[in-house]
Amino acid sequence: MNRRALLSLGALAPLAAQTQAQAQPRWSPDAPVRLIVPFAPGGSQDVLGRLLAQAAGPILGQTVVVENRAGAGGVLGAEAVARAAPDGLTILLATAGQLTIARAVGRRLPYDPLADFAPVLHLSDSPVALLAAPQLNLADTQALLGMARNAAQPMPYASTGIGTNTHLIMEDLKARERLNIEHVPYRGAAAAFNDLAAGRIALMFVSVPSVLAATGAQFKLLGVTSRERFPAIPEVPTLIEAGVKDFEASIWTGLSAPRGTPAPIVDRLAEAFRAAMATDLVRTRLGGLGVTPNGDGSAAFASLLRDDLERWTRVAAPLDIRLD
Template identity: 35%
Template sequence: MIKAQSRPSALTRIFGLSAFLFALLPGMAAFGSPAQAAEYPERPIRIVVPFGAGGLTDILARLIADRLSQDAGWQVIVENKTGAGGNIGAADVARSKPDGYTLLMGSIGTNASNPFLYRNMPYDPKKDFAPITLAATGTLLLVMNPDLPIHSTQELIDYAKQHPGELSYGSGGMGASQHLAGELLKSMAGVDIQHVPYKGLAPAIPDLLAGRIAFTFDMATALPYVKEGKLRAIAVANPERSQALPDVPTIAESGVPGYAASAWYGMFAPAGTPEPIIRQLNERISHILRQEDIRQRLLAMGAEPAVSTPEELAAYVEEESGKWGKVLKTLNLQLD
């Protein structure tokens, strides 16, 4: 059993409150850069999403790409390159020329937890990437097929103990935030629940609606179905309740004290990308994420923009790697 201790949010300690972040540098309109980046970009930029279309990683990348095109006149292409828990797409970026024209919309799996899950990693998350900025944090909402007689975390635990191995949950792939949240719940609650990985979370939703899996952890794609009564919101995996669903309790306060898991998303470039280009991308993307309409669109999907400096993102990745590395080693989860 993993003993999780209550502690301040890593994001709170590293970046401060999100409202404070959005108040920073409100007049940042000049994006001047040193000569090395003065003519950047001269051709289309490719943002690789290592998961399927329709999930929050994909949605966030496309919001950024569209706004870069509208505001800066840049040509930005989003490419979904799936497989191996995000490792295929991430490895493609890691091997790309470090010139600012290939970027990764990374996440907890690709940039923090996968090295502890996969025995043979095709890249090194710390050495092969240059952090640009944190982009958003996401709410992990435990949503259940409503045909099951489960209305709370405690009822889920009780049902799983009475029917060991019968329940299953879906995730966006091995090492994805939903997978980590599910395995942490299994360990802390002492239950036997089967994991079903998908190539991105969006394909899991039809199976959840059809009852082929019992639950998943998702807000962005599941919230409309929750509002329609087609899915049941049970609890929030994050340390705090969601602004979008303030009446839904956290898992920690409804059956598993000390439990905490959340999703996050950040933009990365290949290691060796010139510093002036990294700074220009940081300024452009941060400016987009501070825009109120973008913020509201993300909040409606259970996500919250969370900009950072490259150095702050590097420190956050280091902390997340340490946290989930311990969890995965304790669970003895490893894949080839």
Template identity: 40%
Template structure:
């Protein structure tokens, strides 16, 4: 029988405790998720971010074996919901579903952000590239982009357009159009795309750059679709021209929607969510649902998702400064 002296026994005990301590993060990561996950959507119900969150949330819940509970926290062009998540525990149980604009656009709109999206949040998984569609109310006497721009020129300041808020991608799309054409229309900001769409359908506003939620109304004849504010035509409407084809150079108002998490969230958790989301985006049913609202599924690794926000920040930031656009 081998005998150990007291110092040797103490050293072995310390080594055992150290090995347990080193194994704790891995064990915690393996145990995740052990309870429901809160998915904060920083825009109101019915908008593009909300619809995408609900499309992906249910299959993600099934993949993770825990409920994914969606919570809408709208306001300040996404800042309110973004702040909620940025200041939540970085334990993998709070995620954010947002437009990329909160990261790439808002820092240019708000001189005093309540948090720093680039430092306090980390990209997890892109969901979709969201296009914007130039739609007008049926009573507007135009049939194409050229007639629409001519009508705007003949009626300066008499037409109004809605958006989900100051600095939102639909708003910036309209500002791109106005800047290139030197035309003027009145901007009416709303607290989300859904209420703006309701007023367009009701005739209270004349046109809107729609992030896809109104395409069902285009198909039913309640709205007229004139163009797409994207570098490429929409696969859903291949016969509808882009604004660049209509003469507006380098017109690109696309944004990338996806999941973010508080900085410090375990890398294992981010990798797991990214992997599961990318699998979900590869299923025909989800691809069809995203395409139906005019988006393009966009599976990618977190680093590429973050890089997209940086690229968009440069081009949208230049437009915001040139047009002197301020946050709500």
């Protein structure tokens, strides 16, 4: 065979490989897909998971079954996915509570929150809201920050638990703004709302879904931690607008698969669940759930996880949090 013929064959080889790859059908699940929701039924994450499962099933051509695996702050559910076969048939509705914050606050985890999962899709974001006791008669965020900086005694603030988003976000604000405040953890938002209304608690961060659901609760809503104003409460400014430079925080939700899940499966899952987020079934419910869609793919979601872990590790380091 002469040199010209060899060169021609060399030029055709990449084209043949590309044609073969294009001819391969997209991955399609051959059995129902289990979406592990690491929370009990009824909460906003569970509702979101069920909406997505209902919308994504027809897109994937297979039923998506929600399986609630609550316990240990969501760690049990995440562990089930980390140990599952990397075949696309078991996926996790992931939050920081099982991945980044869990590692940042020193929880003993039966998995590596970054290495043992394949990031699929950054589904959505929900800001938290800054609330103040009505008795403080504060006009805005800057008035609260000024009061907290100059307080003779530490002002008590509530969180929904030690090592939670609401705890670490307030500690981040405390460090940045040099606030004289002290932590009072609660088991959820309801009891904290009662003490805030009574003035026993001065301030707190709480999820926007909790604010939207708190009919009749007494508090002063000062700001939200999103970069843009939240559509369901457009009259409430962001903390950035209120003068807290670059202060942004989100309770994000993502989709993760077991480590080693092949890229075509990851891509197909991302495509299907991104399309599910855009359906009328899901889109019309997002505002009421206190979330906004995101849609960033695997690489961007992986970057978010690394950045989130670095931020909350830095915030948690001086707090000496002990959970186990």
